[in-house]
Amino acid sequence: RLPRVVIVGRPNVGKSTLFNRLIGRRKAITHPRPGVTRDAVEETWELGGGRVLLVDTGGITSERGGIFEPLVRERALREVDRADVLLLVLDVTELVPEDEELLELLRPYKERLILVVNKVDNEAREEMAWNFFSLGFDTVCFTSAEHGRGIDELEQEIERRL
Numbered sequence: 059r060l061p062r063v064v065i066v067g068r069p070n071v072g073k074s075t076l077f078n079r080l081i082g083r084r085k086a087i088t089h090p091r092p093g094v095t096r097d098a099v100e101e102t103w104e105l106g107g108g109r110v111l112l113v114d115t116g117g118i119t120s121e122r123g124g125i126f127e128p129l130v131r132e133r134a135l136r137e138v139d140r141a142d143v144l145l146l147v148l149d150v151t152e153l154v155p156e157d158e159e160l161l162e163l164l165r166p167y168k169e170r171l172i173l174v175v176n177k178v179d180n181e182a183r184e185e186m187a188w189n190f191f192s193l194g195f196d197t198v199c200f201t202s203a204e205h206g207r208g209i210d211e212l213e214q215e216i217e218r219r220l
């Protein structure tokens with residue numbers, strides 16, 4: 059069984075862009091419209107001489123149901139339960155109630171969770187990103203999935219936890 063690294067987060071925070079950036083080639087569908095990716099996408103990923111399964115959980119949240127719609131929630135929790143490392147992705151430019159719900163839902167999984175603050179494209183946004191330490195998670199990584207910033211650091215952090 060390969061270790062599972064599971065990417066979670068509300069629609070439009072950049073999960074699929076991050077997935078593609080990490081995998082290094084196009085695989086998941088990315089789209090500016092929120093909630094466009096339907097199903098979890100998995101790829102085997104070479105990381106530091108080992109192999110892991112990287113999972114993009116595009117279908118975990120939906121515009122209609124939110125994360126507390128029972129079926130959606132059940133599927134989300136199953137994916138989360140199977141994860142060896144969880145990447146909870148947030149958008150540095152906006153923290154919304156749906157993020158807060160996810161943060162609370164995933165707090166019990168704190169030990170295996172890396173908070174990924176994405177869309178940190180430049181130094182101005184880096185300043186904004188420091189606020190996210192106050193959310194109380196041990197590991198916070200700043201990334202710009204779109205521009206490839208902070209990806210090496212994130213990979214090292216994932217490796218450390220495998």
Ligand code: GDP
Pocket residue numbers: 067068069070071072073074075076087088089090092093094095116176177178179201202203204205
């Ligand atoms: P998902 O719904 O969480 O899978 O988000 P997507 O990966 O589909 O990205 C949603 C939108 O955010 C797209 O328009 C992306 O181009 C954009 N995006 C993703 N990562 C970044 C980033 O690091 N910086 C900026 N500025 N935009 C990003």
Ligand code: MG
Pocket residue numbers: 073074075086087088094095116
């Ligand atoms: Mg997606």
